[in-house]
Amino acid sequence: MRTEAERVAWPFRGLPAFFRTEALVQLHEELAMATSMMVQVVLLIFVWILNPGLIGIALVGAVIFSMFSMGQRVLNEAAYIRIDHKANELYLAGPLSAEAYFLGMSTGILAVYVPPVIAVAILAALVIHATVPILLMLAGLSGAVWLFSASIGYVFSTAFRDNRAIWAYSSLFFNVFGVLPPVFYPFHYFPAPLHPVVLLMPPSAATALLQHAIGATALTPAEIVLAVTGLAVETLGLFLFAIYWARRTVRER
Amino acid sequence: MAGEALRAADLRKVYQTRGAPEVEALSGVSLEVHRGERVALLGRNGAGKTTFLRIASTLLRPTSGKIEVFGYDVDREPDRVRPYIAVVPQEGKPFFHLSPREQVYTYLRARGLSRETAQTRTEESLRRMGLTDFADRLSITLSGGQRQRTMVATVIATEAPLLFLDEPTIGMDPFARRGVWDSLRELTARGSTILLTTHYLDEADALSQRLYIVERGRILVTGTAEELKRSVGGTLKVTIPNGGREAERFRTFGSCVSEGETLSVIVAPERLGELMALAVRIGLTATVGPVTLEEAFLRVVGRSINED
Numbered sequence: 429m430r431t432e433a434e435r436v437a438w439p440f441r442g443l444p445a446f447f448r449t450e451a452l453v454q455l456h457e458e459l460a461m462a463t464s465m466m467v468q469v470v471l472l473i474f475v476w477i478l479n480p481g482l483i484g485i486a487l488v489g490a491v492i493f494s495m496f497s498m499g500q501r502v503l504n505e506a507a508y509i510r511i512d513h514k515a516n517e518l519y520l521a522g523p524l525s526a527e528a529y530f531l532g533m534s535t536g537i538l539a540v541y542v543p544p545v546i547a548v549a550i551l552a553a554l555v556i557h558a559t560v561p562i563l564l565m566l567a568g569l570s571g572a573v574w575l576f577s578a579s580i581g582y583v584f585s586t587a588f589r590d591n592r593a594i595w596a597y598s599s600l601f602f603n604v605f606g607v608l609p610p611v612f613y614p615f616h617y618f619p620a621p622l623h624p625v626v627l628l629m630p631p632s633a634a635t636a637l638l639q640h641a642i643g644a645t646a647l648t649p650a651e652i653v654l655a656v657t658g659l660a661v662e663t664l665g666l667f668l669f670a671i672y673w674a675r676r677t678v679r680e681r
Numbered sequence: 682m683a684g685e686a687l688r689a690a691d692l693r694k695v696y697q698t699r700g701a702p703e704v705e706a707l708s709g710v711s712l713e714v715h716r717g718e719r720v721a722l723l724g725r726n727g728a729g730k731t732t733f734l735r736i737a738s739t740l741l742r743p744t745s746g747k748i749e750v751f752g753y754d755v756d757r758e759p760d761r762v763r764p765y766i767a768v769v770p771q772e773g774k775p776f777f778h779l780s781p782r783e784q785v786y787t788y789l790r791a792r793g794l795s796r797e798t799a800q801t802r803t804e805e806s807l808r809r810m811g812l813t814d815f816a817d818r819l820s821i822t823l824s825g826g827q828r829q830r831t832m833v834a835t836v837i838a839t840e841a842p843l844l845f846l847d848e849p850t851i852g853m854d855p856f857a858r859r860g861v862w863d864s865l866r867e868l869t870a871r872g873s874t875i876l877l878t879t880h881y882l883d884e885a886d887a888l889s890q891r892l893y894i895v896e897r898g899r900i901l902v903t904g905t906a907e908e909l910k911r912s913v914g915g916t917l918k919v920t921i922p923n924g925g926r927e928a929e930r931f932r933t934f935g936s937c938v939s940e941g942e943t944l945s946v947i948v949a950p951e952r953l954g955e956l957m958a959l960a961v962r963i964g965l966t967a968t969v970g971p972v973t974l975e976e977a978f979l980r981v982v983g984r985s986i987n988e989d
Binding site: 449457 | 735763769770773845
């Protein structure tokens, strides 16, 4: 049992309850749930039509892409409930901590949208004959991409006063990080001079590492170091910044 | 908890937006709200009421000055303040994809209340706000007034020691508004303190034990509604249709305002007979009623605008 002072100081106070709140909100949005994998399925069909031999890579890419797009839902949700509902004022002018608000929202969305992604991951594992280390790698990298995306989504959500402006940025993130770089197709198809750039982008870094691990592409040691370091630093750095930013933006200046 | 429920001293807030001129929303506001009181902040749009409420509720930092809630410095120790407060934000809405029952219950749980307490308080609050029949419908299907009732139900269910309500009854029908007033009276009877803003002057009159009138970031007047009504020079308002052209003749009785052809005069009861006699003498009819808070508000704020 924590004392009152400890309870006030506990940075994640209210997290499980706000997680349940957000999950409940998302569970009532059947249409959004039903269409959550639409882009991934369309891209998988494209790959299947163009080159069925690449479907394993594309399925792995679909898992990573889905985790990235789930993080982007945080951008839309956080901005929407702040601008349209003033939910941040209702919740944060109270005992719920800013950290719990950010993480509860992010994990609540994750919990609701992750089941179909797990199904795609199982399918990918079957197609690529994934070993346990590959599965662990897929889980770890998916988690990192989600955390990166949720963090950047939350931070960006605080910058807007109009929901319509967010649609443009949301679409930009979606395409620049998920569709254009080699997420659904082999890393080596991408122009070589731009390899360092896509290895610094978490979704394509994660898929490049996975493609390398399953033998679908060959990364140089320097490229592996760049991808791993970039992913780790960006994910951790952005997550810590998002935590700091969540606290800072409770109060406007 | 120690100290007054709320104490602000010389509070200033200047909004600085890039590419726009500075706006001084609060220019040295000092006020106190005692424990167990219901206090209303009245003022025109943009007078500074919401800015004050947002600073007091830890959502906005002041430019200078001091503000305390139960003895805690709101600017320096917001985390200490937050467990004791709850806020109905201006234009706030419940989650559209939660029902009122889910909205209230999950909010109470997020504030750290136990399952049992949250359940009991949810049912009680929904009943008080007349939401029982809609309790399991998603808020997106409710009317604007029902959504607002859900917001109020959410916040009053907390029974927090200090409640900030920014236009809590906006969009509600007269029955629902009275339901909110009763609930707020009950809460203060049990020890909570309430600071609210409203544009409904009848609400401020019926509900607040004390009020502050805010204009251009300054407190113009403080006192009870009755004191404010008396401060305009009388307790009766005489309305004289077609009296607009005779305003000069009535000016000796008290403050006169012409709206088109209609003249209204604020008069002390002891001079009412004299005024009515004059009206009859010059062939005018007149009706008499009490001075309302709205009348007093218009005159106090109008006087300030004219002086500026």
